[in-house]
Amino acid sequence: MPPFLARTIWLASAALTLLLLSQPLGTTVQLEMSIGAIVLMVLLWLFAKGRTGRLTFLAIGSLVVLRYIYWRLSSTLPPVDDPVNFGAGVILIGAELYCFYILAISLVINAAPLSRGAAPQEDDDDLPTVDIFVPSYNEDCHILATTLAAAKSLDYPADKLTVWLLDDGGTDQKCADSDPRKAEEARARRRVLQALCADLGVSYLTRRRNVHAKAGNLNNGLQNSVGEIVVVLDADHVPFRSFLRDTIGHFSADSKLFLVQTPHAFLNPDPIERNLKTFDRMPSENEMFYAVGQCGLDKWNGSFFCGSAALLRRRALDEAGGFSGITITEDCETAFELHSRGWTSIYIDKPLIAGLQPETLSDFIGQRSRWCQGMLQIMLLKNPILKSGLKPIQRLCYLSSMTFWFFPLPRLIFMAAPLLYIFFDMKIVVANVEEAIAYTATYIIVNLMMQNYLYGRVRWPFVSELYEYVQGLFLIKATASVIVSPRKPTFKVTAKNVSLDHDQLSPLALPYFLVFALLFFGAVVSAYRYAFEPGVTNLMLVVGLWNLFSLITAGAALGVAAERRQTEKAPSLAVDRPAVLNLNGMALDVTVERISSARCRIRLDAVLPMRRAGDGSVGTLSALPQANLPLLSHARTIPVRLAGVTAAGEESVCDLVFETLTPGSYFALADLMYGDADAMVRFQQRRRAHKDIVSGTLQFIRWGITGPIRAFACLMTPAAAPEVEEPAGRPRSAERQRASDHGRPTDSKPTRTAEGHAAGAPTSDASPSWLQLMVEPESTAGGTERGRRAADLTDADLLPTRAG
Numbered sequence: 001m002p003p004f005l006a007r008t009i010w011l012a013s014a015a016l017t018l019l020l021l022s023q024p025l026g027t028t029v030q031l032e033m034s035i036g037a038i039v040l041m042v043l044l045w046l047f048a049k050g051r052t053g054r055l056t057f058l059a060i061g062s063l064v065v066l067r068y069i070y071w072r073l074s075s076t077l078p079p080v081d082d083p084v085n086f087g088a089g090v091i092l093i094g095a096e097l098y099c100f101y102i103l104a105i106s107l108v109i110n111a112a113p114l115s116r117g118a119a120p121q122e123d124d125d126d127l128p129t130v131d132i133f134v135p136s137y138n139e140d141c142h143i144l145a146t147t148l149a150a151a152k153s154l155d156y157p158a159d160k161l162t163v164w165l166l167d168d169g170g171t172d173q174k175c176a177d178s179d180p181r182k183a184e185e186a187r188a189r190r191r192v193l194q195a196l197c198a199d200l201g202v203s204y205l206t207r208r209r210n211v212h213a214k215a216g217n218l219n220n221g222l223q224n225s226v227g228e229i230v231v232v233l234d235a236d237h238v239p240f241r242s243f244l245r246d247t248i249g250h251f252s253a254d255s256k257l258f259l260v261q262t263p264h265a266f267l268n269p270d271p272i273e274r275n276l277k278t279f280d281r282m283p284s285e286n287e288m289f290y291a292v293g294q295c296g297l298d299k300w301n302g303s304f305f306c307g308s309a310a311l312l313r314r315r316a317l318d319e320a321g322g323f324s325g326i327t328i329t330e331d332c333e334t335a336f337e338l339h340s341r342g343w344t345s346i347y348i349d350k351p352l353i354a355g356l357q358p359e360t361l362s363d364f365i366g367q368r369s370r371w372c373q374g375m376l377q378i379m380l381l382k383n384p385i386l387k388s389g390l391k392p393i394q395r396l397c398y399l400s401s402m403t404f405w406f407f408p409l410p411r412l413i414f415m416a417a418p419l420l421y422i423f424f425d426m427k428i429v430v431a432n433v434e435e436a437i438a439y440t441a442t443y444i445i446v447n448l449m450m451q452n453y454l455y456g457r458v459r460w461p462f463v464s465e466l467y468e469y470v471q472g473l474f475l476i477k478a479t480a481s482v483i484v485s486p487r488k489p490t491f492k493v494t495a496k497n498v499s500l501d502h503d504q505l506s507p508l509a510l511p512y513f514l515v516f517a518l519l520f521f522g523a524v525v526s527a528y529r530y531a532f533e534p535g536v537t538n539l540m541l542v543v544g545l546w547n548l549f550s551l552i553t554a555g556a557a558l559g560v561a562a563e564r565r566q567t568e569k570a571p572s573l574a575v576d577r578p579a580v581l582n583l584n585g586m587a588l589d590v591t592v593e594r595i596s597s598a599r600c601r602i603r604l605d606a607v608l609p610m611r612r613a614g615d616g617s618v619g620t621l622s623a624l625p626q627a628n629l630p631l632l633s634h635a636r637t638i639p640v641r642l643a644g645v646t647a648a649g650e651e652s653v654c655d656l657v658f659e660t661l662t663p664g665s666y667f668a669l670a671d672l673m674y675g676d677a678d679a680m681v682r683f684q685q686r687r688r689a690h691k692d693i694v695s696g697t698l699q700f701i702r703w704g705i706t707g708p709i710r711a712f713a714c715l716m717t718p719a720a721a722p723e724v725e726e727p728a729g730r731p732r733s734a735e736r737q738r739a740s741d742h743g744r745p746t747d748s749k750p751t752r753t754a755e756g757h758a759a760g761a762p763t764s765d766a767s768p769s770w771l772q773l774m775v776e777p778e779s780t781a782g783g784t785e786r787g788r789r790a791a792d793l794t795d796a797d798l799l800p801t802r803a804g
Contacts, residue, residue, distance in 0.1 A: 021067050022074075027438045030067070034442035037064050041449055051112060054453075058111055061450040062104075068443035069100055076430050089428040092417050095410035102407075103447070105400040106293075109302075110454055113295035116348060119249035124157045128251065130244065130311075131227030135166040135217045139235040141196060142661075143356075146597055147238045148202050149666035150674045151231075156244045162227060165197050167206045168217045174210065199663035214307075215325030215334075222322055227314065234308035237264070237355040238670070240677035247311055250346050258316035258343035259335060262309045263290035265351035265680050267571035267596075271361040271506075272470060275560045276703060283687050285467055288459040294347045302397030303347035304335035308355070316343050326381060329374025336378060336398060340389035351680040354573060361470075361506040361563060368471050369478040372405040376479065379403065380486040408472035408479055415469075415554075418547040419518070422526045422540075433538040448693050457688045461696030462553075466703075470557050473511050502565045505714050509561040513715075516558055516708060519551040552704030559707025562714040572596035575679045577626075577672050581656075583619035583642065590654075592621075595673045599643070599657045607652055617642040621656060623671040636664025638672075 025033070037060050044057040072093055078085035132151045136144055144165065151163045170190030177183040190206065197204035207220045218232065229248060233239060247260045264286060269279035283291075297303040305312070307330070316338050317323065324333040335345060358364040379402040384395045420426040431439075452461060481488065526544035529536050577592045581602060590602040600621070620637035639659035646653045661669065691699075 017063070018066070021063065022070055027434045030071075031434075031438035031442070034064055034067075034438065034446070037061070038442065038445060038449070041446070045449075045453060055111060057453060058107055058450060061446045062107065064443060064446040065100065065103065068439050069097070071435075071439050072096060075435075078428060078430055085426055085428055088417075088420060088426055089430075092413060092428055095413040098406065098410045102400070102404065103450075105396060106296075106454075107450075109300065109397060109400060110292055110296035112299065113292055114299035114347075115295065116298070116346065119245075119247055119348070120253055121245070122249055122252060124160075126252070127157060127160055127248065128228035129160045129226070130156065130162070130229045130231060130248070131221070131225040131314075132161070132163045132231040132233060133166055133218055133221045134164065134233050134235055135168065135214055135221075136193075136235045137168045141192060142597065143236050144193070145196055145200065145661070145663070145666045146669065147233060147235055148197070148200050149663070150238045150241075150670035151233060152200055152202060153241060153667055153670045153674075154239060154244050155241050161244075162225065163200075163202045164221055164225060165193060165202055165204050166217045166221045167193055167204065168210055168214075170206050171210050172206070172208045196663070200666070212325035213328070213330075215323040215330035218330070219322040219325075222314070222317060230312045230314055230317065232308055232310055232312070233353065234355065237308045237353045238674055239309075239353050240351075240674045240680065241671070242677050243352045244311075246350060246352055246677070247348055250348075251311070251313060254344060254346075256342065256344050257346060258313045258338045259303070259305055259345040260311040261294065261303055261306055261345065261347050262352045263287075263294070263349065264306060264309055264355055265353065265684065266357045267354050267573055268357055268359070268568070270357045271359065271364045271563060272467065272560050274359075274566075275361075275562060275564050276556070277564070281687060282460055282463070282691075283458045283684070285459075285463070287684065287688075288455050288464075291349060291458045292455055295349055297397050297401075298345070298347040300393040300397055301339070301344050301391070302394050303345045304339075304398075304401070305331040305345075307331035309353040313343075316341075327374050327377035328370055329378065332375060332401070333378050333382070336382060336384070336387070339394055339398075340387050342389060350677065351684060352677050354674065354680055356571065359566065361508055361561060365471060365474050365508065369475060372471075372475050373478050373482040375402045375405050376482045377486050380483070405475075406479065407468050408476040411465075411468045411472040412476060415515070415519070415550045418526075418543045418550070419522045421543045422522045422529070422547060431539075433542055436539075436542050452691075452693050452696075456690045456692070460691040460699065461693050462700040463696075465553055466556050466560075466700070469553050470560055473515065474508070503714060503717075504563055504565075505711070506561045506563050509558075509711070509715075512554065512557050512561045513711070516551070516554040519547060519554050522547050523551055552701055555705065555707045556700065556703035557707065558711035559703055562707070562711040568596065570596035570598035572599075573673060573679055574683060575673065575676065577675060578624040579672060580622050580624060581619060581640075581654075582622070582637070584616060589624075590621075592672055593653075595669075597658075597669065597673070599655065600640075600672070602654050602656060603648075604652050604654070605650070607647060607650065618659065621668070621672075623668055623675070626675055636662065636668050638665045638668045 041057055041060055044053050044060070048054075048056065076089075077093065078089045080086050132154075134144070134147055134151065148163060148165060152161075154161065167190065170186050170193060174186035175183055175190065177186065194204045196202075205221060205224055207217070210216070212219070222230065229251060231244075243262075247262060250260050251257055266284060266286075268274075270285065273279040273282070273284065294303050310331075312334075317334075320334070320337050320341065323330050324337050327333050339345065358367050379399075384390060384398040384402070387395070390398070417428060420428060448461060451459075451464075523544065526540055526547060530540040530544060572594050573596070574594050575592055577595075579590050579592050579602070581588045581590045581604070588604050588606070590604040592600055592602050594601045602621075618639065618641050621640045622637040638661065640656040641659055642654060643657045644655040658665075658669075
């Protein structure tokens with residue numbers, strides 16, 4: 001069929017469908033039709049598994065949604081001669097239209113996500129040269145050493161691979177800081193990292209000035225390297241050994257390919273996962289984006305650079321002038337520019353790195369504030385609608401990713417709307433109970449069904465609402481700030497590896513308590529008015545249920561604000577790697593079951609001999625080669641100390657604590673922990689059992705009930721002294737002192753504050769309070785400096801400091 005004829009038929013069908021949807025129907029008929037649609041969708045869900053069934057399911061649900069939107073626009077707005085109610089009604093329906101817009105775009109993009117096959121495999125002689133960039137600002141040596149050793153250990157010809165540490169914490173500008181303490185810290189950092197890189201066989205590179213933050217640091221790397229392909233890895237994103245083999249072959253198949261992006265997978269829970277205790281059983285928040293969203297974008301050549309775990313073609317970057325740095329999200333901005341120049345991108349849905357997430361709620365909000373402001377900056381400064389070179393569907397893809405960050409406004413509108421009726425009798429929706437059931441209730445059910453159908457394996461019901469509410473209270477200010485002044489936001493480094501040694505309330509908890517109290521008061525008032533006030537109709541019951549949902553969400557958010565202590569000081573991963581434990585002159589074949597950067601658990605098919613006189617507890621652990629890969633030539637052993645033995649029948653399970661790690665030990669750690677990417681795949685798949693709407697709703701209600709109990713208990717409990725986990729047999733302070741004496745990273749990572757400083761180092765700022773984040777969104781957690789960061793200063797800004 002000719003394309004013109006196909007488009008004509010499609011447009012005619014769409015016009016006819018809209019005409020039918022706009023026909024007036026009685027409330028009873030509408031209810032019967034909606035129930036019939038729901039029943040048909042259930043049957044399709046159960047029995048129609050193919051692409052046709054999937055699209056039919058979504059089409060039927062879309063008709064119910066369109067019918068609801070038409071009813072809201074045509075029949076439920078207050079009269080214009082009542083300006084207060086009419087204005088509030090328009091605001092509410094505007095929020096609903098925004099949600100409809102997001103749903104419609106997501107259906108277009110994600111209706112049939114692309115699933116790519118394996119990358120083509122090439123002979124070693126035909127592979128391109130690769131530069132791996134690890135940009136760093138304030139990360140401690142232990143994190144950097146692990147990432148660099150794993151990058152150096154990738155399965156790739158050594159003569160075609162160069163690993164670069166791009167150090168923005170030891171620049172000339174920082175080494176010449178007017179504050180002698182800061183200058184000495186920068187110089188010491190440079191010395192230690194130069195020595196570390198020399199030991200690991202990695203190239204160290206810094207620059208004169210911290211200009212344009214991460215984008216400027218990456219561009220400095222481009223200017224000093226020559227590899228055909230550039231890999232970008234965040235300092236805490238450790239690659240698995242097969243990273244390049246599983247990705248790089250795509251570049252030979254498409255000469256216009258500029259990007260191969262892989263998912264960001266994490267070893268530790270974010271604050272919401274940790275505080276609700278869901279990390280081991282619920283998919284992480286980002287999995288919906290990476291497992292479905294990026295696959296959907298990939299179908300339309302719209303998958304974009306996410307800042308790390310990605311490969312980029314140097315020729316494309318050179319054509320665009322390097323990494324873009326006008327906004328604070330240099331990753332998406334760079335992809336945006338290259339897509340507009342006709343380059344293509346690919347997304348591979350396989351986790352090939354393991355990273356770290358922010359530990360505290362303050363750092364989490366700070367990270368999301370940067371993402372929010374950066375994406376809105378791109379939309380305002382480089383509007384996708386007006387950008388030349390993009391295809392219409394690519395414009396839609398970028399608009400969906402950018403306009404998503406307006407979610408705080410409708411989220412708060414939906415929370416405030418029922419209170420207007422409960423407290424002030426404002427009728428901002430003109431409808432009776434029968435209409436609310438026939439239109440609104442069925443629309444909500446259909447919406448939930450479509451979301452659960454598309455995302456049920458990677459997102460539990462109502463979890464999106466919780467994440468959006470938790471962020472929305474603070475991002476509303478960040479959103480307004482960037483709209484008023486799009487060029488104002490500056491890049492802030494997100495703090496990682498922050499230690500939480502005891503349960504505590506987040507410094508951001510107060511707004512969550514206040515909103516919960518307001519919604520709880522609204523629930524009491526609505527119940528009282530419905531039960532005792534004359535003339536109150538059943539509409540109060542409907543509005544009260546709406547407010548109750550908001551109250552449950554706010555209750556769950558209180559559970560998030562009551563932060564739990566960390567159960568693991570170093571995040572671990574379940575692996576299944578053969579190894580050899582050398583202990584007391586015996587070489588024992590063991591299997592490493594779980595390993596972190598500080599310790600591991602092993603199993604051996606024998607009862608470990610009881611300690612005899614003269615036996616010690618210190619030995620070494622070394623990896624055995626994998627079935628399909630040789631043992632790394634530069635891998636050494638990990639010095640370990642036996643911390644505990646448990647007999648399990650004819651087997652023994654041993655806990656080993658790592659002693660001070662040498663550069664060779666980091667290579668051994670990289671081989672054992674990051675040698676098999678399937679370990680991360682298995683972990684993610686274990687959490688991806690489909691969560692149905694009923695059980696997901698009950699779980700959400702439980703969070704809404706237990707969250708306030710935990711938060712108020714935490715509020716009433718005096719702050720406990722931090723409980724520091726000391727490795728058995730050697731005080732932590734001794735480990736740190738020994739590391740300081742040798743200038744090497746240790747197995748015992750220094751506890752860092754929310755500002756990224758080592759514990760014990762002088763700091764001028766504590767974690768930001770809720771008031772700071774509300775009033776000063778640019779000073780969010782995660783940056784090492786307040787106000788305007790040095791990385792964003794110009795030459796003119798530096799002159800007074802130098803003169804002083």
